[in-house]
Amino acid sequence: MSIIDPRTGNPLTAEQENTSNEEATTAHRSVTPEEVIIELNAGNIQQVLEASMQVPVLLGCHSPSNASDTTLLMMLEKLAVEYAGAFLLGKLDIEANPEIAGQLGVRSTPDVKLVSQGGLVDSIQGALPEKEVREWLNRYFPATGDAPPSPEDQAEEALAAGDAAGAREIYQTLIGQYPEHYAYQIGLARALVAEKRGDEARSVLDNLPPEERDAAPARGVRASIEFSEQALSVEEIASLGDRNDSEARYQRALRHVADSQYETGLEGLLALMKDDRAYNEDAARKTLLQVFDALGADHPLTVTYRRKLFALLY
Template identity: 25%
Template sequence: MSMRNEVEDFARDVLEKSRTIPILVDFWAPWCGPCRILGPVLERLAERAKGRWELVKVNTEEAPELAREFEVYSIPDVRLFVGGKPVDGFVGVLPESEIEKWLEKAIPISRSARYEKAARFFAEGHCKEAAELLAQERAEGVRDPEASLLYARSTVCSDPKRALEALGSEVVAQDPPLAEAIQELGNALLSPVKPDGEIDSRLSRYFQGLEALRNGRVEDAMELWIGLLEEERGFLGGKLVRICRALFQVLGWHHPLTDRYSRRFSAAVHV
């Protein structure tokens, strides 16, 4: 669909989703006359866009904290989110033709079909397939920062060295917190498989989790690590907490494993 009626989870429906498709956010309120004029115009444009971008509506009466966070002082206020952050916008009612022209300039040039397919693969949890498509782009000399970030995100578990090499300054600038999470996870996975000498059972389970992650068994790694945190939340001096948070961020908030394990993780570290 190219439009949602009302936002349910801003982090998931806007910030996370805008990393794969531009999201147009309409901040409005039921009592606002101009909002009632602009709303149907945006909805028509969203339908005509045929999936090139998606419209999300935020009722400022129901979500005043979002209005404050994004400094919405007058409505209707329209913001375009790309790569997890607002990149452009306008306030008030504009003619449909002017909004259409603005959208053509504001929304990035359409990605290659290969990138679009890779983004869908990643969103569905098929990291290997996404990485293979993006590797083809890189082999052909394509170095789009957003595609490179998705490539690093797709390969960090299976090939952390290559993932970290993809994180140049322009790539990091696309989403610094996500890039930092990739670095945290990649550095952990590049550590020795198991240190020399005898180790206790808990440390052994930590290294088993690393090995599981390297082999694509993400759920096994989460079971081992969250189990360790449930026994001792400060295990490894907080390092394991940071690694788990990084893994959730790399997977994305809408990923089924994030949804399944994030509450258990939260309960373990906030006891």
């Protein structure tokens, strides 16, 4: 079902991101919370559903006694103001309004339903993190041009900029809000590795459920810990001087990987494997596979160097 913008009669979907800056500015005027957020009850629910004929409505069904519900609702309130009237947010306390919750088919909370033209368009359940909620909203509404980066994006930007402590603090906050979203704990472990706190990172990974602990993302962080622990120090690498034997080449490549200079490290490992496959019981190939684990199967470098490894082997 298409969501129709009552101002234009056009489908209200992410394709509207292609509008001009001037149109985007007009569409995303400033609003107050009072203009876009409504407390739902038996006295106004019908009126709000009828309003969905004119503007889409998000029904935020929550239980005040549930902390994760409260976290998600606060996020939706922030987003309702940020999206500046693209949709209304109706907050439904299911404890105070069990009959309405039953009529809407709410079985557990948090439950967010998107209603347009009087009908249900889509819904999401569970305490989802902000990045996932934004991605869901952006299927139907044009993202605001001045939207701030999500906390997840802020953490990744901090890591890329070398601010591991800043990334760690963001992930710690996210873990407090979403303790069962294990990707944040893996992100925390990555930040700890970058801070050279490998033992703490390993402890975070050890406390994950078995299916998460043994999956590729966690294995990748473990590989990063091992790289940092196995690699020679910068001073020790410098002391190798002009040595070009297999051991020196391997140690330089490992140091590059430990310093996140992955492409240089992968290139060095591949070259060593080509020239001296037997070195240290095939250490270059084994380390290449560890780096692929650390980067993840979809990383461009993994894709490129896995192909090069295959070509070398076969």
